[in-house]
Amino acid sequence: MTGAEGYDVLVVGGGPVGLSAAWQSRRRGATVLVLEQFGFGNEDCGTSGEERHWRLQYTEKDLCSLTAEALPLWRDLESRTGRKLLHEVGSLWFGDVDVQTNEGQISGTARTMDAASIPYEWLTAAEIERRYGFRDLPRRFEGFLQPDGGAADVRGTLHGLLSLAQDSGCVLRDHEPVLELTPDERAVTVRTAAGTYRAAKVVLTNGPYANQLLAPLGVSLGFDVFEMALVTLRQRDRSATYPFWYVFQEPTDEDTNLFYGFPPNSWAATDEVRVGPVFENNPLPSAADATGTPDRRHVERVCHWVRDHLPLVSPDPVRVATCLAVLPSDPERQFFLGSAEGRFTGGENVVISTGGWGFKFVPLLGEVCAQLCLDGATSYRVDRLAL
Ligand SMILES: Cc1cc2nc3c(=O)[nH]c(=O)nc-3n(C[C@H](O)[C@H](O)[C@H](O)COP(=O)(O)OP(=O)(O)OC[C@H]3O[C@@H](n4cnc5c(N)ncnc54)[C@H](O)[C@@H]3O)c2cc1C
Known part of the structure; x- marks a missing residue:
């Protein structure tokens, strides 16, 4: 032409x-x-935002292999940019170990990590509370810490x-x-x-x-676009350390009942922490319909979970934002x-x-x-x- x-x-x-x-x-x-x-x-x-969960573990074997293949490419990027991009603060998955989620399944992922010789430590609810400051977790909750996971610097x-x-x-x-x-x-x-x-x-x-x-x-x-909430809270005790965490729970009638959170970013002098829900509710008719304002109920659900289970963090939002998740329907x-x-x-x-x-x-x-x-x-x- x-x-x-x-x-x-x-x-x-x-x-x-x-x-x-x-x-x-x-x-x-x-x-x-x-x-x-x-x-x-x-x-x-x-x-959007400052950080994303970096993890080696997947329930699916091929994706586990792919994270291992991504790691040297990240290292190469870090050396070319002169900046550490993956921060291995640990990746803690806990909750109902057989619940199937978009993120995977705890028990199935442990089996895949066993097969792939990926190291992890299995933890009970009591151990998670004692080590990382969570409280009142249902006694049936269990999970693992994979120490090489953590946060990617967006x-x-x-x-x-x-x-x-x-x-x-x-x-x-x-x-x-x-x-x-x-x-x-x-x-x-x-x-x-x-x-x-x-x-x-x-x-x-x-x-x-x-x-x-x-x-x-x-x-x-075949994918849906969800406008998901990003909620920034403040850590009460600046000296407390804990890993990235993701809680797997059975869905409620209203939502998928999944929450995750980061510790304060190790690459920024901050006491702010980001937490979020992973609710696959009300897909947008199109990406252009995003409002930039999170569903108030989703923010409240996050803050209530933090209030009930993570006393290290103040449950009052410092600010809120959204991000568009593109999730395959299959x-x-x-x-x-x-x-x-x-x-x-x-x-x-x-x-x-x-x-x-x-x-x-x-x-x-x-x-x-x-x-x-x-x-x-x-x-x-x-x-x-x-x-
Ligand atoms: C709430 C939330 C939490 C997440 N957490 C994690 C996590 O913990 N770990 C993880 O690995 N991933 C996570 N993700 C997913 C991850 O953030 C995304 O997969 C990734 O950032 C997407 O990058 P991208 O470059 O593919 O797309 P995008 O960042 O969406 O970039 C697409 C770009 O295309 C541009 N564009 C669109 N249409 C046009 C057009 N017609 N012409 C020109 N430009 C156009 C847009 O403006 C945009 O800049 C999360 C996502 C969300 C929403």
Whole structure:
């Protein structure tokens, strides 16, 4: 198409996965353009706040292997950015050990860790209370501490990837939403309000907005978008230390009854802690319907759980925010990752990564996208996550 700017790889969406895919493609010699609808580092989609849970453990064996494969890529990112990004404060899972959740299942995950020789310590409710300051946990609760898990530094990762993408020569344009993709057998034409681009390969890393661009091509990925609450509280005792925690409970009639929390971030001088619910209630009709204001009931549920069980933390919110969770409707599927080959004309020229609790895989997802674009295949075992 005459007049269209040409690139080897065009990335739609400049979140952490898009920036990682862009940088990994550029360092292999491809010319790369990233188009971001908002600003880089925006908090309006699937990435907001300061931290995400990093963990080695998964109930599913293949995802456990994948976290092990992601770890050296994180180490490489840390050495290139000169900043520690994974903070191993420990990952504590406790509660009803057989309850099945979107995060996994405690008993099944322990079996997978046994098979994979991932170390962990099994703990009773009384031990969890004594060691970490929880109280009044139901006596049936049990769980484990996996000491190599903890928190990933979201802002450090985003800044690092943005600098790497910029310094390596990616062209980065923000406030330029992609309006339309027209793939054909040779390449993909991409339209924005500012112009038309032509790219040999397009990577769709536009999170909760993926289906908006895919629908006109006759494809809709099966996921729901939930506007989840992020609640910041204050720790009463600054000297108390405890790991990242996630409590698995049977669902109530109203919600999935799951809560998690971080200790104060070790990379910031703060007594603030973030806690949250994982309630898969009331999916948004579309990502654009997000309000940025959490459901008041969800915030109250979090604060009540903290008041009842975590006296180290004051249950009065310092501030609240939201983040868009993109969760596959099929509980057996955690992510959408792969080429769109066979889904529409020119699908072989479109690579997609969206959905799930994906922050822990950011460097790996970026590398997979770059491999799919530049090699037509990936060296990682991610077939189960294909579209
Ligand atoms: C509450 C919550 C807690 C979470 N906790 C964890 C956790 O503990 N551990 C973990 O591993 N993961 C967790 N996740 C998931 C993780 O945060 C996300 O998987 C990850 O941050 C998503 O990054 P991304 O780059 O794929 O997408 P996003 O960050 O959503 O980025 C997509 C980008 O695409 C842009 N975009 C969209 N449409 C267009 C368009 N048409 N044109 C141009 N740009 C466009 C958007 O503006 C956005 O910047 C959590 C998510 C939520 C919501």
